[in-house]
Amino acid sequence: MKKFINKVDDILLESLSGFSAAHADLVSLHFDPAFIVRHNKASNKVAIISGGGSGHEPLHAGYIGYGMLDAACPGHVFTSPTPDQMLAAAEAVHANQGILFIVKNYAGDVMNFEMAAEMLAFDNATVYTSDDCAVINSTYTTGRRGVAGTVIVEKCVGSLAESGANLQACKALGDKVNQRTSSIGVALTSCTVPAAGRPTFDIGNTEIEMGVGIHGEPGRKREQMREADAIMIDCVDAILADFKVKNLPLEKANEALLLINGFGATPLMELYLIYNIAAKLFKQHGINIARSLVGNYTTALDMAGASVTLCMLDDEIKQHWDSPVHTAALRWGC
């Protein structure tokens, strides 16, 4: 393992300290328990809190700021945060309109946020993101995983909350965006959890893992490496099949947001290359890519690979995607 580390046990604390120092204009960091909040706390709005294991940066702290999250609770690497973090964060950002949690649908995250929600004195609701369509047979699992589509949910819900909408409306939009979003990931290499010191899974030089999750947990199938066009055909097909299962209309002239997300060790050059392929393929299926985002937005430490996320837009989602946002990782319009 070759990583920038002093002591493995200090990696999270040192990284969070660096994040809050680099973005001191936007956020402040609290310890014991650890959470990050945005400056200029609003006086009367739904407070949006997310969180999850670390190692997915910029998710979630990178999305704290105007038009997106009010707070984020970072867990240890790939490990859900604990309820005391959520309670302390809620206390800090509560602005008289209740708390909306945005939680990726993983057992650990769900349970810890659930316990926090049960203990919380304020009105609260939770949006569970579950955009990953990698798991084919739903009898194997009770829940789909929440992956890069979470960024789109956080952006849209954050925008709506900023406009003064109430808790129910924010939850409803979050659920809608999640429902209209599907993702699938491909890993070219494994990732290495610093405390473990070695790759999470073994993968040959000519192999790829189709449907990988954002922790390097295995996905659909181990396959042979092939050219980018062929890999993208499979990804696009998986997403289109998922939209069919979800019974979402895919008729002509539909507008969509295409997010190509890097897992951490794949160059932007390749991400743009696959963006181009995916956008063309969707176009052939009558889907017009009206909005796009390409970059490392939901990473898996040092894994090489990428995920493809498609969100079917409507006027409301488009409006909230386009609205001004000012965070460490996303900024436009202000």
Add this chain to the structure above:
Amino acid sequence: MKTAFIILASQKIQREILAHEHTLESLDRAIGDGDHYINMKRGAQTITEMAADLAPLQPDAVLNKIGLKLLSTIGGASGPLLASFFISMGKSLQNNNASTLNIAEAFAAGVLAIRQRGKADLGEKTMLDVLIPVSNQFLLLTQQGRDTSHICRSLIATAELGMLATKDLIASKGRAAGLGERAIGHIDPGAKSCQLIITTVCNLILNDE
């Protein structure tokens, strides 16, 4: 069950978890995300560090405190599940002269709390594949009035069987749930660590007698 025993057991459990680093890590790397050992190690260490604070407390308060501490320390799925177990077991435990039956009932209450929190049951390739059979066997043997060493030996065997049985299961709960048939052939790491803990506690009782 006395406070001194719980503290001693926590130290033995920590030693066993550290001794099984390779096993727990390999199992979780195979069908999970590689953090199970690290989380169990962190939890065990936190509990042993609390020994001085726990020593003056009654056993029910000790279990409750262990549960709350695990809740804010472990994270992941193990955190809330193990926390729910200890908090619920503490609630059901009678402090003064708790009978073996009362301990078995308190254990069962803890396991029920895990089932409710995890919305999981037997046969889903999780820690419950060890905990449910052990809990049932514990209740049955105490109701039959079996002696302590018989109970302990039987629970060690039951835990082992339950742990091994996860090998052939498809996971429908937990991090391996996305794997489908690819999870077959791998023991569930959570089931393995529960079997380790139960075996450690039972051996401690057996060696005490």
